[in-house]
Amino acid sequence: MIRKLLTEGMDTHDLTRLDVYRGRGGYAALAKALGGMSPEDVFNEVKTSNLRGRGGAGAGAAFKWSTLPNDGRPRYLILNGDESEPGSFSGRMLIERNPHRIIEGALLAAYACGMAKTFVYLRGEFYEGYAILKRAVEMARDAGLVGERILGSGFSHEIVVHRGAGAYICGEETAIMESLEGKRGHPRTKPPFPTAAGLYGMPTVINNVETIANLPGIVENGGAWFAAIGPEKSPGTKICSVSGRVRRPGNYEIEMGTPLRELIEEHAGGLEPGHELQFILPAGASSALIQPKDLDVSLDFDSMMAIRSMLGSAGMLVCDERDCPVHVAYLGARFYHHESCGKCTPCREGTGWTEKVLYRMEHGQGRPGDTERLEQLCQGIGGRKCLCLLGDFSVTYLQSALRAFRDAFVAHEHGSCPMARQEVAIR
Ligand SMILES: Cc1cc2nc3c(=O)[nH]c(=O)nc-3n(C[C@H](O)[C@H](O)[C@H](O)COP(=O)(O)O)c2cc1C
Ligand code: SF4
Numbered sequence: 001m002i003r004k005l006l007t008e009g010m011d012t013h014d015l016t017r018l019d020v021y022r023g024r025g026g027y028a029a030l031a032k033a034l035g036g037m038s039p040e041d042v043f044n045e046v047k048t049s050n051l052r053g054r055g056g057a058g059a060g061a062a063f064k065w066s067t068l069p070n071d072g073r074p075r076y077l078i079l080n081g082d083e084s085e086p087g088s089f090s091g092r093m094l095i096e097r098n099p100h101r102i103i104e105g106a107l108l109a110a111y112a113c114g115m116a117k118t119f120v121y122l123r124g125e126f127y128e129g130y131a132i133l134k135r136a137v138e139m140a141r142d143a144g145l146v147g148e149r150i151l152g153s154g155f156s157h158e159i160v161v162h163r164g165a166g167a168y169i170c171g172e173e174t175a176i177m178e179s180l181e182g183k184r185g186h187p188r189t190k191p192p193f194p195t196a197a198g199l200y201g202m203p204t205v206i207n208n209v210e211t212i213a214n215l216p217g218i219v220e221n222g223g224a225w226f227a228a229i230g231p232e233k234s235p236g237t238k239i240c241s242v243s244g245r246v247r248r249p250g251n252y253e254i255e256m257g258t259p260l261r262e263l264i265e266e267h268a269g270g271l272e273p274g275h276e277l278q279f280i281l282p283a284g285a286s287s288a289l290i291q292p293k294d295l296d297v298s299l300d301f302d303s304m305m306a307i308r309s310m311l312g313s314a315g316m317l318v319c320d321e322r323d324c325p326v327h328v329a330y331l332g333a334r335f336y337h338h339e340s341c342g343k344c345t346p347c348r349e350g351t352g353w354t355e356k357v358l359y360r361m362e363h364g365q366g367r368p369g370d371t372e373r374l375e376q377l378c379q380g381i382g383g384r385k386c387l388c389l390l391g392d393f394s395v396t397y398l399q400s401a402l403r404a405f406r407d408a409f410v411a412h413e414h415g416s417c418p419m420a421r422q423e424v425a426i427r
Helices: 018-024 029-035 039-049 061-066 088-099 099-113 127-142 173-181 211-212 215-221 222-229 260-267 303-304 326-337 345-362 369-383 390-404 405-413
Strands: 075-080 119-121 158-163 204-208 237-244 251-254 276-285 314-320
Touching: 018 127, 018 260, 018 405, 029 088, 029 099, 029 251, 039 099, 039 222, 061 099, 061 204, 061 326, 075 099, 075 173, 075 211, 075 215, 088 099, 088 127, 088 211, 099 119, 099 127, 099 158, 099 173, 099 345, 119 127, 119 173, 119 303, 127 158, 127 204, 173 215, 173 345, 204 211, 204 369, 211 215, 215 222, 215 276, 237 260, 260 276, 260 314, 276 326, 326 345, 326 369, 345 390, 345 405, 369 390, 369 405, 390 405
Parallel strands: 075 119, 075 204, 119 158, 237 314
Antiparallel strands: 237 251, 276 314
8 A cells, every 4th residue: 555654745845845845744743852852752752663774674763772872972873875775766766855854854863862963874876865965954954953952942963964985885884984984985893883883983873764754753643653554563654666577667655564466566557568577676686586476475574574585675676577587696796796895705706706607607608507606606605604794685686596496597507598588699
């Protein structure tokens, strides 16, 4: 079911304008919080809401905040707007078309957790979103909503908008911090976790922009209201980015618990006539594929895990019978090899070898045993052997494709591609 909490009014109104956003009830939650709620009150509403992070893992927002130490050091909030996962484009839409919602959410999180400053980290390629968000922060500052003594209260807060230089790894929470500190965006060893020692060594919370955009609704209507939307353990909505072989690609904000079938067949218009669904990557290139038999799965964190896949960022790549799973694997391998920061050996070397093997399979030069070689590579890279999850991400789809379409891989060892019903071109 389509349910517009974060995207309400975006198609009909220019919400980048402060007067329009405020005219539609914007910043009322902030006024409510600063007008009579203590930081603990706001925290408790978020706890009651059971809001889970929209950046991938679905970590409880209030739980993460509760791990901040109470040791008097300044605390920082980082909003993750890196969104470099192939197929995900929901954060970009929010940033470009509902920037005040993100700012208001950041102010509420900062108030609840006593943050000294917020840093919004945007993907390097988001030129437009960067300009829009920066302008929105300036508008908010001019209106007394950002800066000193916000809305005449005792709460002061600054928001810094930062654009990265275009690297997938900078979406990883510790690589973001390195990048913000002006260093090369390489992940740090954990522990210490960011809430203990994060940006500039200070306690830091990192939340996805969509996670934070939920806060105005939660504070305005109460945590119990939010908790009652969708499944008990995955409440709220999720903006799903649907692309690939559907008739109406785009962003759809659905209530959690909506069947995947409804999203694909009704909202995204279904597949082109005469074509059949072959598989879906539900969380961009990093997720295990879903086959048509699982199309009735409910879109929420736990149901997706139960079918050995994930909701993640809900960047849904829809593939029909024309899309060869080996070709998709090759495209993914090329991406991960390019994006590996090179710090750990299994990821640095393994992504390179995976790309090499898939390149030759994809270009008619496969060798007997290549399928097994890929399976061994997956074992060598995956299983949390690396410093960050990029290594695991690089083999998640591949492993699922090897399970579901092993015959197609074996056929590529001999230069043919039965799935695409055509010979592999030698390029
Ligand atoms: C390689 C890699 C890339 C990531 N990219 C993003 C990203 O673009 N946006 C995001 O919110 N989280 C990304 N994450 C997850 C973050 O590390 C972090 O868990 C998330 O921002 C936490 O926000 P949440 O609790 O609100 O979900 C990435 C993780 C890895 C390992
Ligand atoms: S897993 Fe890959 S991207 Fe992550 S730190 Fe290691 S080499 Fe870098």
